[in-house]
Structure formats: C-alpha cells, structure tokens
Amino acid sequence: MWAxxxxYWDxxxxxxxxxxxxxSIYDNAPRLEQLVNFYRTTQCYAEMVDAGLPVVLDxxxxxxxxxxxxxxxxxxxHPPSISMSLQGIGSVKSSKDWVMVAMGYALILKNIPEDIEVIFVGVGSKSRAKMARELTGRNDLHFMNTSAYMQSRxxxxxxxxxxDDSLTRDQIFKLSAEGMLL
Known part of the structure; x- marks a missing residue:
C-alpha cells in the first residue's frame, strides 16, 4: 500500500x-521501525489533507x-480530529498495559488544544470508557468499536x-449500539 x-485518495x-x-508503533519493535511508522503516519496525513480529504489523524x-x-x-x-487506538491492549479490565497506554494518550490530550475532537478506537466497555474519561480529564471523547456490529451478525x-429470535441482524445492531452508548 505504501508505494x-x-x-487511494480519490x-x-x-x-x-x-x-x-x-x-502501529509496537513497544517491542525496533526503534527505527517505530520512527519510520511515525513518519509514515504524518506523511499520509499531510498527503490526505492536501488531497482535500476529511481526515482523522491516527x-x-x-x-x-x-x-x-x-x-x-x-x-x-492543529488537526480538527485525532484517533487513538486502545484495541488489542490488555484483555483484563485492570490491565496495566491498557492503563499505561491510556495514560500516555492522556498526556498528549492535556498538551494539545481542547477543540481537537478525539476518537478512541477499540474501547468496548462502559468501564473502559469511564476510565479513559477519568485519565484524560475530558468528557467530550468519542468512542468507536466494532463489537456491537460483530455480535449482531x-x-x-x-x-x-x-x-430475541424475531429480530433482524440490523435491529439487533441498532439495539446494541443504543445499549452500548459509552
């Protein structure tokens, strides 16, 4: 995809x-690979903005x-919005890895303009959403995950x-999305 x-922009x-x-910038990856991936993200962001795309910076x-x-x-x-992924980090509610990564994101959020919209990707429970709000000190966070959709299928x-067996998959998805409001 890189070359x-x-x-894809059109x-x-x-x-x-x-x-x-x-x-991804995995903590156990070689540092050079992490730096290359940081560059790739910022390069794609700049190119997507130049192409006129409504882009969220990951x-x-x-x-x-x-x-x-x-x-x-x-x-x-000063991007209008950013996303931060917490998917696949720690499977236990009190996972130290999850808290550590969320605290790193909290540090970023405390040092950037508050008018930047923030989307946390992969937060699949109300307790994790609450923890993300507490760690960041922000109540205006947005959460995105595929759990409701995947379960409905x-x-x-x-x-x-x-x-209920009488419900269609789309009806189940709608109920789940409403019940899962984070």
Missing part, C-alpha cells in the same frame, strides 16, 4: 470521514519521546447475550 498510497473522496492508516506511541513528538506535531498542524447483543 501506491496516493491512488477513492476515499466518497466518504464523509477517513482515518490515516494505523502504522496517533500511536511506544516511548515517551513519541508522546513529546506527537504533542509538537499536533500543535503545529451472530444474533447476539453487544454484551454477548442471545437476542
């Missing part, structure tokens, strides 16, 4: 909102220096309980 990335024009690719970090780098970058370009509500 032909600009071929295709993305049909959408109301698009996210920069998530070039923010990922692995070290304290990445947090500082993101704060500087976000303050310099199997006839289950967002909490995993079997739904």
């Amino acid at each position: 032909e990335r600009q071929e 295709y993305y024009q049909q959408f109301d909102l698009v996210f920069t690719p998530n070039f 923010v990922a970090w692995g070290h304290q220096t990445d947090i500082d780098r993101w704060i500087d970058y976000i303050n310099s370009v 199997y006839g289950r509500l967002w909490n995993g309980k079997k739904s």
Whole structure:
C-alpha cells in the first residue's frame, strides 16, 4: 500500500470521514521501525489533507519521546480530529498495559488544544470508557468499536447475550449500539 498510497485518495473522496492508516508503533519493535511508522503516519496525513480529504489523524506511541513528538506535531498542524487506538491492549479490565497506554494518550490530550475532537478506537466497555474519561480529564471523547456490529451478525447483543429470535441482524445492531452508548 505504501508505494501506491496516493491512488487511494480519490477513492476515499466518497466518504464523509477517513482515518490515516494505523502504522502501529509496537513497544517491542525496533526503534527505527517505530520512527519510520511515525513518519509514515504524518506523511499520509499531510498527503490526505492536501488531497482535500476529511481526515482523522491516527496517533500511536511506544516511548515517551513519541508522546513529546506527537504533542509538537499536533500543535503545529492543529488537526480538527485525532484517533487513538486502545484495541488489542490488555484483555483484563485492570490491565496495566491498557492503563499505561491510556495514560500516555492522556498526556498528549492535556498538551494539545481542547477543540481537537478525539476518537478512541477499540474501547468496548462502559468501564473502559469511564476510565479513559477519568485519565484524560475530558468528557467530550468519542468512542468507536466494532463489537456491537460483530455480535449482531451472530444474533447476539453487544454484551454477548442471545437476542430475541424475531429480530433482524440490523435491529439487533441498532439495539446494541443504543445499549452500548459509552
């Protein structure tokens, strides 16, 4: 995708909102790979903005220096919105990894303009949404995940309980999305 990335920009024009690719910055990856992925994210963001796309900047970090780098970058370009992924980080409610990553994001949010919309990707429970709000000190966060949709495809509500057999999958999805309001 990297070499032909600009071929996608025209295709993305049909959408109301698009996210920069998530070039993950895994904490156990070589530092050079992390820096390359930071560059790739910011490069794609700049190109997508230049192409006139309504783009959300995806923010990922692995070290304290990445947090500082993101704060500087976000303050310099002032994107209207950013996303921060918490999916796949710690499966236990009190996971130290989840809290550590969320605290890093909280540090970023406390050092960028408050008018920047923030979307947390992969927050799938009300307790995690509450924790994200508490750690960041912001009540205006947005949350996005696929749990309600995926569960509905199997006839289950967002909490995993079997739904009424008379409901369509789309009706189940709607009920789950409403019940899952974070």
